[in-house]
Amino acid sequence: MKILMKGNEAIAEAALRAGCDCFFGYPITPQTELLQYMAKKLLKSGGVFIQAESEVGAINMAYGAASCGKRVMTSSSGPGISLKQEGISYLAGAQLPCVIVNIMRGGPGLGNINAAQSDYLQATKGGGHGDYKVIVLAPSSVQEAVELTMKAFDLADKYRNPVMILGDGMLGQMMEVVEFDDSYQPQKMEKPWAVTGDRNREKRVTNSLYIVPEELEKHNLKLREKYKKIKENEVMVEEYLADDARVIFVSFGMCARIVKSAVNRLRQAGEKVGLVRPITLWPFPENELKSYASKEEVEFFIDIEMNLGQMLEDVKLSVEGKKEVHFYGRTGGMVPTIQEIMDFYYSLEK
Amino acid sequence: MKFKRPDCLTKESMHYCPGCGHGIIHRLIAEVIDEDYKESKIIGVAPVGCAVFIYDYFNFDFVAAAHGRATAAATGVKRSIPDALVFSYQGDGDIAAIGTSEVIHAATRGENFTAIFVNNGVYAMTGGQMAPTTIPGQVTVSSPYGRDPKVQGYHIKLCEMLVPLDGVAFVARTSIHNLKNIELTKKAIKRAFEVQMNNEGFSIIEVLSNCPTNWGLSPCESMKRIENEVLKYYSLGIFKDKGRGI
Numbered sequence: 371m372k373i374l375m376k377g378n379e380a381i382a383e384a385a386l387r388a389g390c391d392c393f394f395g396y397p398i399t400p401q402t403e404l405l406q407y408m409a410k411k412l413l414k415s416g417g418v419f420i421q422a423e424s425e426v427g428a429i430n431m432a433y434g435a436a437s438c439g440k441r442v443m444t445s446s447s448g449p450g451i452s453l454k455q456e457g458i459s460y461l462a463g464a465q466l467p468c469v470i471v472n473i474m475r476g477g478p479g480l481g482n483i484n485a486a487q488s489d490y491l492q493a494t495k496g497g498g499h500g501d502y503k504v505i506v507l508a509p510s511s512v513q514e515a516v517e518l519t520m521k522a523f524d525l526a527d528k529y530r531n532p533v534m535i536l537g538d539g540m541l542g543q544m545m546e547v548v549e550f551d552d553s554y555q556p557q558k559m560e561k562p563w564a565v566t567g568d569r570n571r572e573k574r575v576t577n578s579l580y581i582v583p584e585e586l587e588k589h590n591l592k593l594r595e596k597y598k599k600i601k602e603n604e605v606m607v608e609e610y611l612a613d614d615a616r617v618i619f620v621s622f623g624m625c626a627r628i629v630k631s632a633v634n635r636l637r638q639a640g641e642k643v644g645l646v647r648p649i650t651l652w653p654f655p656e657n658e659l660k661s662y663a664s665k666e667e668v669e670f671f672i673d674i675e676m677n678l679g680q681m682l683e684d685v686k687l688s689v690e691g692k693k694e695v696h697f698y699g700r701t702g703g704m705v706p707t708i709q710e711i712m713d714f715y716y717s718l719e720k
Numbered sequence: 721m722k723f724k725r726p727d728c729l730t731k732e733s734m735h736y737c738p739g740c741g742h743g744i745i746h747r748l749i750a751e752v753i754d755e756d757y758k759e760s761k762i763i764g765v766a767p768v769g770c771a772v773f774i775y776d777y778f779n780f781d782f783v784a785a786a787h788g789r790a791t792a793a794a795t796g797v798k799r800s801i802p803d804a805l806v807f808s809y810q811g812d813g814d815i816a817a818i819g820t821s822e823v824i825h826a827a828t829r830g831e832n833f834t835a836i837f838v839n840n841g842v843y844a845m846t847g848g849q850m851a852p853t854t855i856p857g858q859v860t861v862s863s864p865y866g867r868d869p870k871v872q873g874y875h876i877k878l879c880e881m882l883v884p885l886d887g888v889a890f891v892a893r894t895s896i897h898n899l900k901n902i903e904l905t906k907k908a909i910k911r912a913f914e915v916q917m918n919n920e921g922f923s924i925i926e927v928l929s930n931c932p933t934n935w936g937l938s939p940c941e942s943m944k945r946i947e948n949e950v951l952k953y954y955s956l957g958i959f960k961d962k963g964r965g966i
Contacts, residue, residue, distance in 0.1 A: 392800065418799040422792070423825035430789035430822070434765070434796025437783040442796075460786050565781040565797070567761030567804035575775045577766075577784035 372549050377512045378542040381445075381471060381535065382407035384519035389556035390469070391440040392418040394431040398450045399483040400539035401473035405445065425450040429457030429470075436466040437576040439564025441523055441556075445471035447539075448489050449480065451497070458532055459498030462593075463578025465563075467526035469519070470504070471535045473542035476703035484703025485539035487623060490680035493536050494652040501590050503597045505533040505604065506651040508623045512546035518649070520554065527559040529600055536651060538676065540624045540705065597653075606649035607658050611637060615644030617715065618662050620685050620695075621674040622648050625706065629674050632711035642667075643715065651681070659688035671695040672718070674711055676704070726750035728762075732776045739939025741929030742770060744896050745838060746777055748906040749807070752913060753780075760917075761804035765794040769811040770845045771838070788819030791826040791835060798833045805913060806833040812853040813843040816878050820852075823878070823924075830887025830921035834912045837878065837924055840931040841950065848934030852876040855953045860934070875953060879926050883960045889921035891960040895928035897946035901956070911961065920963050928954055 375383065382404045385393070393412050395405040405421065412419040418435065422428035428444050436442045446454060451472045461468050472493060476486040493506045505525055509515035515537060522533040565574050580586035608626075611633055612618055621629040626647040636643045646662065648655045662668050670693050673685045679697045686695050698714040700706045725731075729750045736742045753762060762780040766772060768787035775782035785793035790808035798806040808815075815823050815837050823835060842860055843849040849862040855875050857866045867875070879893050890912050894905035905927055912923035928950055930942035937945060958966055 392796065394796065418796075420795065420799070420829075423821055426789070427792045427795075427822055427825060430786060430792035431796035431799075433785065433789070434783055434793035434798075435800045436796070437793070438763075438797055438800035440800045456786055457789070464784070565763055565783055567763040567781050567801055567806075569759070569762065569780060573775075573779050573781050575782045575784065577775065577782075579772060579784060 372547045374545050375512060375548050376403055376543065376545050377515055377537065378403035378473065379407045380512045380516050380548050381519050382411070383550070384516040385443050385469065385523070386411055386415070387550060387554060387556070388520040388523040389441045390417070390443045390523065392432070392435040392442045394420050394422050394428040394435070394444050396422050396425045396428050396446065396450060398447045400475060400542045401445050401447045401471065403542070404471060404473070425453035426456065429454040432468050433457055433461055433466060436461065436468045437464070437565045439561040439566065443469045443471065445473070447473050447475045448477045451489060451492065455498035458504060459500050459502060460578050461532045462502035462504065463500060464576045465530040466532070466576060467530055468532045469522045469526055469535065470532055472537070474536065474538045476701070482703045483539065485624065485676065485705055486701070486703050487538055487625060487676040487680070489536065490651065490675070490677060493534055494654070494684070502593060503652055505529070505531060505600060506536050507533065508536045508649060508651050509541060510623050510627045510647065512541065512544065513548045515541060516548050516550065524557045525604065527557065529596060531596070536623065538624050601653040604650060605653050605655050607655035608647040608649060609658065610645040610647065612644030612646055612662065614642060614667070616642040616667055616669050618668055618671045619643060619645045619674060620659065620671055620681070621645065622651060622681065625674060625676045628706060628708060629711055632708045632715070635708060635712060636715060641715070654684045654688065656684070656688035659685060660690060663689040663692040668693060670718070672715065673697045674706060675699040676706070677701055726754045728753045728779055730777055730779050734777055735773055736770065737933040739930065739932040739942060740770070741840065741896050741927070742838065744902060745836070745905070745927055745929065746774070748902070748909055749836065750778065752906060752910045756910065756913065757805055761801065763797050763801065763804050763806045765790045765797060765806065765808040767808070767810040767814040769814050769843070771809055771811060772845070774809050788814050788817070789822055790814065791819060791822040794833045795826050795829070795831050798831060802832070805917060808833065808835045810835060810837055811844070812837070812839045812841065812851045816852040816876050824882070827882050827922040827924070828885050828887045830889070832916055832919055832921060834916050835924040836909070837926045838929045839926050839954070840929045842931050842934045844931045844934050848931070855950060877954065879924065879959055882924060887921050888924070888960060889962040890915040890923035892958045893926040893928065893954060893956050895946055895951070895956055897928070897930070897943040908958065915961070915963060918963065
């Protein structure tokens with residue numbers, strides 16, 4: 371059945387359907403409806419919902435519940451995610467599954483509450499301390515947000531790793547028609563590491579402390595192996611009219627949707643352009659971009675973002691200098707229009 | 721009575737400095753669990769600070785939290801497994817400075833776990849810096865001229881702060897500077913765990929402890945210091961026991 375839902379609420383509903391047992395959050399615009407939806411539904415269904423005293427409190431409650439093997443979610447927006455970074459590093463260090471939603475707003479600092487893609491670097495490059503990675507999924511529609519939220523719980527459990535849903539204020543606030551697959555059943559995974567308090571077995575400890583340097587190095591190398599496996603198996607990317615394209619647009623999330631419309635218009639005007647949209651921002655689809663960069667007919671790339679070029683480094687690294695990468699972005703909560711994108715394209719063609 | 725190692729302590733040698741109070745307090749917790757909770761689910765939440773390796777010394781499950789966040793982590797743990805006996809074990813820097821917000825709100829929410837708060841008046845693991853609980857006049861490496869309330873502010877009395885909160889069921893301050901008070905500390909732990917298992921709300925025991933290393937005193941002198949100096953600023957007793965009308 372198709373229903374009209376606000377992005378934030380659709381993500382919350384998807385989480386519930388994915389078996390989310392516990393939600394810990396703190397209000398911040400533009401993600402608050404997610405918390406409100408959880409408040410309404412989770413307690414009634416016997417789950418745990420706490421509006422924490424701060425984002426720091428929320429992520430550390432999530433750490434505690436994730437330690438117990440629960441399916442756990444927390445959500446916030448840029449400034450709040452900055453506060454959660456401490457806990458995200460600990461979750462990654464202790465190898466705990468947790469789904470973290472970041473409905474981005476403009477930054478830095480208090481910035482504003484408009485749609486922006488200002489947290490790409492923070493999400494994909496760490497944010498917290500230490501050598502760790504978070505799987506980052508970037509939906510470009512409410513329907514996709516639903517599907518990726520469900521997948522996020524499975525990925526988090528599968529790899530015992532935090533997974534972030536990275537959307538922007540537009541995704542959180544807009545209403546779209548969504549369809550939930552009623553036959554979907556959340557994957558139940560054994561968690562032989564979970565702290566349950568049971569005294570009839572070897573004790574279990576969830577911890578990120580390895581005081582002996584040799585042991586910490588071993589732990590970090592083990593994490594690296596895990597991240598390598600994630601890179602090999604979990605890259606998701608949408609390639610749109612890119613097969614015969616002469617110019618490849620790269621864009622993610624809601625911004626990519628506007629770019630897609632620009633690609634359609636340019637195609638109508640006879641321009642051979644296409645779009646490559648990373649769905650996983652980490653692991654980044656570097657091989658896919660690299661293969662386009664190696665194609666003779668591809669002349670250059672255009673990266674479009676709602677920031678000042680945070681993904682640009684990843685695009686350039688993937689392209690390996692084989693082709694030029696141009697950048698156009700709007701910042702401060704400004705959303706590029708189809709016309710602006712087309713104008714930028716034509717300005718390069720001159 | 722045969723004197724033996726409590727069953728729920730591992731055989732691991734503790735890393736604490738000679739004469740440190742953590743060993744005594746660990747043992748008291750272990751004795752209470754052996755006596756009253758032999759079959760129960762138990763989950764400890766470890767702090768950052770001297771007791772960071774506490775999970776090595778007990779043979780039940782532990783969650784090791786970030787500095788100051790043990791009461792937030794314990795909230796997540798207890799809400800996930802409500803029938804377990806859950807306690808956080810935290811020093812003064814952990815619970816009364818960086819973790820003040822977390823403990824006040826866990827207490828306000830009436831989270832049904834027990835915080836065991838070991839107050840030795842210094843950040844011991846990082847080398848004896850001034851803690852929120854450092855008493856006026858006390859010399860530490862970061863209050864080298866002695867804590868002057870006009871400059872560094874006053875010492876924090878966490879127990880007294882928590883008593884008025886509705887979610888709080890049990891608050892006690894005890895000490896381990898002599899046998900009588902060690903026994904009273906054990907009783908307080910016993911009662912706090914009982915309050916928790918009766919689902920009455922948040923329980924906390926502040927245990928005045930010593931730090932011979934950072935106080936620059938022998939173990940015996942450090943116990944005397946608690947009695948002669950620390951107790952002037954921190955009164956002992958059960959400040960609140962909702963179930964018994966205190």
